Amino acid sequence: MANNKFDIMKRVALFLGGLLLFGHHVLAQTVTLRTTVDNYVQGVHQFATVKLYANTGSLNIGISTLTTELILTAPVILDSSKHTSVLEIGDNWLNDYVKDQSACYDAKIRAGLKSDFLEYSIPGSLDDILIATMTFQINETNLASFDLDIKCISVILFNIETDNTIGGSKYQFENQEVSTPSTVTINILKGFNFATTVQAVTIAEDKYSEEPFELAAADTDYFESTEWSEAQNDLVAIVPPKAQFTGIAIERPDGTRNGYGDSFEDERGKLKIVNGVIQYTQAKDYFNEDGFTVWYQVESTSDVTDGAKDTGSILIKVTPVNDAPVVTITKVNEQDPENLPEDQENPEVEENQPLVVEVEVTDVEGDNFDFAIDDEN
Secondary structure (H helix, E strand, O other): OHHHHHHHHHHHHHHHHHHHHHHHOOOOOEEEEEEEEEEEEEOOEEEEEEEEEEEOOEOOEEEEEEEEEEEOOOOEOOOHHHOEEEEOOOOOOOHHHEEEOOEEEOOEEEEEEEEOOOOOOEOOEOOOEEEEEEEEEEOOOOOOOEEEEEEEEEEEEEEOOOOEEEOOOEEEEOOOOOOOOEEEEEOOOOOOEEEEOOOEEEEEOOOOOOOOEEEEOOOOOOEEEEEEEOOOOEEEEEOOOOEEEEEEEOOOOOOOOOOOEOEEEEOOEEEEEEOOEEEEEEOOOOOEEEEEEEEEEEEEOOOOOOOOEEEEEEEEEEEOOOOOOEEEEEEEOOEOHHHOOHHHOOOOOOOOOOOOEEEEEEOOOOOOOOOOOOOOO
């Protein structure tokens, strides 16, 4: 018990000392907040997901407490049972000290965390860390994009080196002034859904090493799409899909703004987007029967859902082709066949005299092979 009392007194002293230092020498610290928005359609109901990220800008500055509120207004369905707020807790966070501050109300979603006395819940970071994910449902009759307000109602940072909280902690949303709320723009998808209809695209080795293989979003052999029809009050198929590709990735995107591009090249060959079409030019002699995944971003070009976006992936399998071995004559009777005298360009030997021909055989696949001599010729 005495040790616990001493520990508490020590922590109080450190805390007061930290406040004193702040009053004389230490400037207030600011955590930078950022949000991203994803939309998806489930049946005829549209949902939006808002992800909250934080960046302390220093490995020595952690987060002790952070609480934000997303203020919900129409056309969001103001029903707490249709909202979710999930705190993301990394394996290296001090989970034993963290209290989940997340909660859902009809007109707002709260997301955040609070650590116990003089502890930090999130380590310092130079990069954005995902803090929480909030989802809500949108009235399906709404077809216009809209903004929601998000604000930070509590923030306390923690100096990991000195083991005490930092007085005067502030927050700043990306591109906003310090300690001011921000807005989150919800772009309506208008019911645009795009999907891959086949498990994999299969092409032969080297078939498209000169001219690229092309995947168009409007190709019904591989893709399909649906969009919302007010007349039918339902999602209807659009054949062929009215869409174009706007981004590709060869590694699974991380869910933020990173990962997609318009051109990639490695040992498999080159992938790029040209006029909304994915082009794949194979690397010479490359094959992969298991296939590799290409993730894509796609955008609707339909008048009804113009500009609406979706994402997906497709598997590309490259089947091997057994290339014929290459036979090269390297010597004829100990002479280089490229440098034979003019009168010996077509070597001849007398009967019962040896004609020694040395050959080199190469095989791309590395297969074993046998030699045979045609006695009849």
